[in-house]
Amino acid sequence: MSNISQNFVSKTLLPPQPAPAGEKGPAHWIRKNLLATPKDVVLTILAIALLAWAIPHIVNWLFTQAAWTGTDRSFCATTVQGGTQPDGWSGACWAFVRSKFLIFMFGLYPPDERWRPVLVAILTIIAFVPLMMPSLPRKGLNAILAFFVLPIVSFFLLYGGFGLEVVETERWGGLLVTLVIAFVAIAVSFPFGIVLALGRRSKMPVVRMLCVVFIEIIRGVPLITVLFMASYMLPLFMPQGWTVDKLLRAIVGISIFTSAYMAEVIRGGLQAVPKGQFEGADSLGLGYWQKMRLIVLPQAIKLVIPGIVNTYIGMFKDTSLVAIIGMFDLLGIVRQNFADATWASPVTPITGLVFAGLVFWLFCFGMSRYSGFMERHLDTGHKR
Template identity: 65%
Template sequence: MSIHNPAYVRREMTSARPAPQKTRGLSHWLRANLLATPKDVVLTLLAIAALAYILPQLVQWLFIDAVWVGTDRAACSTIAQGGVLPDGQSGACWAFIGAKFQQFIFGRYPEPERWRVLLVMAMFAVLLVPMLMPKAPFKGWNALALFIALPLVSFFLLTGGFGLPHVETQLWGGLMVTLILSYFGIVVSLPVGIILAMGRRSNMPVIKILCVTFIEVIRGVPLITVLFMASVMLPLFLPDGWTFDKLLRALIGVSIFASAYMAEVIRAGLQAIPKGQFEGADSLGLSYWHKMRLIILPQAIKLVIPGIVNTFIGLFKDTSLVSIIGMFDLLGIANLNQADPAWATPTTPVTGYIFTGVIFWVFCFGMSRYSQFMERHLDTGHKH
């Protein structure tokens, strides 16, 4: 059919269309996420009704009726319970958190020596912040200081040496132990996981079998079992007179467990790389290690950033399981202090768990938001 057929030629202008709605701002977000369809409107109204019912009572218990100052359980107990509060009025016992706050942070670390812990935390923050900034200079030196120098300096600061009094690791606890375990586990699990993932994809049968066996065995048992074996079974294989510090056993167990899961995350990224990338690297004459370091691994790790951060978040929360071997992390210290008869009230345990839960949430939410930032920063596949 001829393209000059008049039936295919418009003879009049189309009517003007309304201006497009705003695609930014609060109103657009509400329309797109909460009010897009009638079902969304109904669910939004139900959620608002549930929040209107729950939030006032929660705010009342957490803040309005809460006890902020006190020296013992009497401040958070009703008259019927032997305290000073009117019967029927009981809120969160934040006085308990205030009285035990330093133990939540330092555990039973000697009070005159706690400046050493604060110094280590300050050095960690100073080195971590520029490491997280993509455009910060001297990344190599920063990484060397954060992952090599800081652990060595922290070891002598926290345990003692060079004139500092010795502090046994049995006295360590609280947020301090949680951060140490998670930091060590993260630093070790990523490189070990990468090596295991490459070993699992290796063409050498012995290397592949060893890596597959390690990964499947560790992933097939719970972390509690790994910690128990690291704490109880590991010393049985050492020569007579040799022993491992309890904290070191926990570090080994947590790192081994996280490395097995990290290996599978990295392997997923390696399998997602197109075969042409491997062939292109081979055509350039690159060796295996240059190919992996310069071309394959950067792309693979970028693809699995959500999985890596998810493993880190799980590791951070799983540190609470070290209580099975007698280590008192943040949650363990909360449980330990709730048994104090001086603060035995019905609201003390709930308040302690809420406090520890908020701390865990802050750290995990921070890692999650940073991973989303890095995903956006590294998402260059569709940029012009």
């Protein structure tokens, strides 16, 4: 029997063979994802027909017939409307965006001082790009520079002091305000949300009750309500004669609101960590904070990266609500400039809104792509 097996069983492994030609490449992907069943074929044909109809119209409005240059509304209006464009013309008024671009970016920040927010943007890129690249070393020092040194330097650059002209926050606006509020809210809400999540799972009844009450109250009211409270009620708790900067009020309100949602996201991650991880940390004699910092939280945060980024994307878009308390972020200042009689035309509002939407989309899409990268990088337990 052994002689027969030696004659028919190979003693060497065959080298791996390439996949059949029909099982790889674009043709296979199309057949598998778009034409797998009759229903997929019908949906694919309908989708292609819809795109074939919509894309030429969109491209025509955005680019082909768009007005790219001009000094006033006449370049974005038809002759019937008192402009220079032919009757029946329909296209985006990018000349309006070009004319107001610096205002959309900086608001009423003094033109001679706009180098300061530009410098802050450059410093932010220098500080955060190495922090976001896992392969680079010295993450601790990098984090200190990004979250402690950079905010202090940015404050004195943007607001003034040490020989620089003071620029009150009432003159800030546009994308500058959006990014300042979003950055501070992210930096504050993440650690505060972790503390609230741990407090809600605490075995101390008083701590647990306080965290539950805070989270449920904040999550139970709209962000507009929180902003109104931060804007109009916060000064009532200040000593007589003290005032609170309007931008600071907005930052406090949005940070508190985001922290409540972040706490629930982190709590979901804590509940997803296997009980054995807690018991293993206890068996090693680790204290509570050592156990959380070294064992539990790294696993919990990795599990809820999509939820964290989703919360921040929602918060980034919700910064536009600061317009209700008299601040003008990117969307607010774009809408404010619709009232400029110099550029009043039927296509001006939609062009400004498309521009604002594109800017918001770029930042949100960037956060989404980076979160996907971090998920793949940290997914060491399972192979895709």
